Amino acid sequence: xxxxxxxxxxxxxxxxxxxxxxxxxxxxxxxxxxxxxxxxxxxxxxxxxxxxxxxxxxxxxxxxxxxxxxxxxxxxxxxxxxxxxxxxxxxxxxxxxxxxxxxxxxxxxxxxxxxxxxxxxxxxxxxxxxxxxxxxxxxxxxxxxxxxxxxxxxxxxxxxxxxxxxxxxxxxxxxxxxxxxxxxxxxxxxxxxxxxxxxxxxxxxxxxxxxxxxxxxxxxxxxxxxxxxxxxxxxxxxxxxxxxxxxxxxxxxxxxxxxxxxxxxxxxxxxxxxxxxxxxxxxxxxxxxxxxxxxxxxxxxxxxxxxxxxxxxxxxxxxxxxxxxxxxxxxxxxxxxxxxxxxxxxxxxxxxxxxxxxxxxxxxxxxxxxxxxxxxxxxxxx
Numbered sequence: 001x002x003x004x005x006x007x008x009x010x011x012x013x014x015x016x017x018x019x020x021x022x023x024x025x026x027x028x029x030x031x032x033x034x035x036x037x038x039x040x041x042x043x044x045x046x047x048x049x050x051x052x053x054x055x056x057x058x059x060x061x062x063x064x065x066x067x068x069x070x071x072x073x074x075x076x077x078x079x080x081x082x083x084x085x086x087x088x089x090x091x092x093x094x095x096x097x098x099x100x101x102x103x104x105x106x107x108x109x110x111x112x113x114x115x116x117x118x119x120x121x122x123x124x125x126x127x128x129x130x131x132x133x134x135x136x137x138x139x140x141x142x143x144x145x146x147x148x149x150x151x152x153x154x155x156x157x158x159x160x161x162x163x164x165x166x167x168x169x170x171x172x173x174x175x176x177x178x179x180x181x182x183x184x185x186x187x188x189x190x191x192x193x194x195x196x197x198x199x200x201x202x203x204x205x206x207x208x209x210x211x212x213x214x215x216x217x218x219x220x221x222x223x224x225x226x227x228x229x230x231x232x233x234x235x236x237x238x239x240x241x242x243x244x245x246x247x248x249x250x251x252x253x254x255x256x257x258x259x260x261x262x263x264x265x266x267x268x269x270x271x272x273x274x275x276x277x278x279x280x281x282x283x284x285x286x287x288x289x290x291x292x293x294x295x296x297x298x299x300x301x302x303x304x305x306x307x308x309x310x311x312x313x314x315x316x317x318x319x320x321x322x323x324x325x326x327x328x329x330x331x332x333x334x335x336x337x338x339x340x341x342x343x344x345x346x347x348x349x350x351x352x353x354x355x356x357x358x359x360x361x362x363x364x365x366x367x368x369x370x371x372x373x374x375x376x377x378x379x380x381x382x
Contacts, residue, residue, distance in 0.1 A: 033065040034296035037089040054309040064296035072236045087291040092281040093128035093352035094187035105286040115305035129284040137284035139322035144280040146271035148254035157272040177229040181252035184235035186376040192219040198276040210359045216367040256318025280349035
C-alpha cells in the first residue's frame with residue numbers, strides 16, 4: 001500500500017474514532033478497576049451466599065475489577081471519601097449533602113447513564129442528591145428505619161417508639177431499662193423529633209430534619225431521657241445482631257438487613273413501623289471529585305440500575321429498589337418482596353437529609369448539622 005495513502009487512511013480512522021467517542025457512539029474504555037465505599041451488604045460477589053452476586057458478571061463484561069470498602073456509618077463514609085483514593089460511595093441522605101457542599105463529589109452526567117430514566121420519578125430529583133438542578137448521584141436503594149423487637153418479650157408488635165424512648169414495664173413484666181438501644185449517628189435526633197411531632201404537636205414540628213432551636217432542644221431533652229435507659233447506641237450492624245442474640249437487648253431502631261439476618265438465624269425477632277412513622281434512608285451512589293477510575297465508575301452506575309441487580313440487592317439487604325422494575329425482575333426478591341420490604345410505605349418515611357440552616361419555613365433559623373453532632377456526642381458520652 002502506498003505509504004502516503006496509508007497515512008491518510010489512518011488519519012481518517014483516528015478522526016472517525018474521536019468523533020464516535022465525542023458523540024457517545026463508542027463507550028469509554030475502563031481503567032481496569034473501580035473502588036467503592038459501601039454499606040455492608042450493598043455490593044455482593046457471592047462470598048456470603050453464591051446466589052447473591054451482582055459483581056462477577058459486571059467484572060467479566062467490563063474488565064473493571066470491583067474493590068469494596070465497607071463503612072458502618074455515614075460519618076465514616078464522609079471521612080473515607082474526603083481521604084481520597086475512592087471512586088464511588090453509597091451515601092445516605094445524612095452524608096450526601098455534606099459531600100456536595102463540601103466539594104467532595106462531582107456532578108453526574110446522567111446522559112452517560114442510559115438507565116437513569118428508569119429510576120423512580122420520586123427519586124430522580126430528590127433533594128438529598130440534587131442541588132440547583134444538578135445531579136450528584138444515582139439512587140440505589142431505600143428503606144425505613146424499623147423498630148426491631150424480640151417476639152418473646154412482645155407477643156404483639158409494639159405500636160409506639162415510646163418503648164425505646166420512655167422508661168416503662170414491657171409485656172414480659174420487666175423494665176425496658178438497659179434492654180433498649182438507640183442509633184449512634186447524630187441524625188438519630190430526627191427520630192426523637194419525629195416522635196415529638198406526633199406526641200407534642202404544640203412544638204410545631206413539620207420536618208424532623210428542619211428544627212428551630214426550641215424544637216431541637218425538645219428533641220435533645222427526649223434523647224437525654226432515653227440515655228437513662230439505653231446503655232448502648234449501635235452503629236455496626238454485626239454488633240447489633242450479637243447484642244440481640246446474647247446481650248439481652250429486646251427493642252431498638254434497626255434496618256431490615258439485621259432483621260432478616262436474625263430471622264434467618266432462627267432468632268425470635270420481628271419489626272414494625274409504629275404509629276409515629278419512621279425515618280429512613282434513600283441511598284445515592286455518588287462519584288468522588290477526584291475519582292481515579294471515572295470510566296469504570298460510570299459503568300458501575302449504569303450496572304447498578306439494572307432491574308435484576310436492583311431486585312437482588314433488595315432481597316439481600318431487605319431494602320427497596322430505586323428502579324420500580326426491580327420489584328418484578330428478581331427471583332431472589334420474589335413477587336411479594338417489595339411489599340414485604342415496605343415499598344408501599346414510601347410516603348410515610350421521612351428520609352434522611354443533612355440538616356441545614358435554610359428551613360422549609362422560609363427562614364434561616366434551623367439548627368445546622370454541626371450543632372446536631374455536638375449535642376449528640378455529648379449525650380452518647382454521658
